[in-house]
Amino acid sequence: MDSAHPHKFAFNEAVSFMVRCETKEEIDYYWEHLSAVPEAEQCGWLKDMFGISWQITPAKMDEMMQNGSAEQISRVTRAFLQMKKFDIAVLQKAYQG
Numbered sequence: 001m002d003s004a005h006p007h008k009f010a011f012n013e014a015v016s017f018m019v020r021c022e023t024k025e026e027i028d029y030y031w032e033h034l035s036a037v038p039e040a041e042q043c044g045w046l047k048d049m050f051g052i053s054w055q056i057t058p059a060k061m062d063e064m065m066q067n068g069s070a071e072q073i074s075r076v077t078r079a080f081l082q083m084k085k086f087d088i089a090v091l092q093k094a095y096q097g
Contacts, residue, residue, distance in 0.1 A: 016045070016053035020062070024088050030056045031085050041084040058088045064095045072097070 021027045034056070035041060036049040044057045064076050072095050079094035080086060 011051040011053070013045075013053045016055050018055040018057065020057055020059045022059055027056055027058065027086060027088070030054070043080055043083060044086045046085075056086065058086050058091065060088060061086070061091055064091065068095060 019026075019030050021030065031046065034048045034054050035046040037047040037051075040047040040053075044055050046054050046056065048054060061076070061080070065073055068076065075094040075097060076091055079091055083090070
């Protein structure tokens with residue numbers, strides 16, 4: 001991968017990098033600097049200019065999904081399935097009902 005010779009492979013979603021963010025500003029920063037393929041964006045996933053997949057996720061969502069009731073988890077899931085870039089405030093509102 002680090003040589004100057006041509007390679008007979010491409011990146012795909014089988015491998016991705018995950019960035020856990022504490023704030024909306026962090027999510028916005030990574031999204032602005034990494035996203036290069038808007039049609040590939042969904043549920044916190046994006047692709048950079050090299051075709052590498054990234055998951056830009058709020059750390060708070062882990063807590064919601066692990067500690068929430070079945071109804072809370074369902075509401076959060078319904079909310080994030082509609083998103084491209086995660087919105088922490090909307091996820092928190094869905095969690096709280």
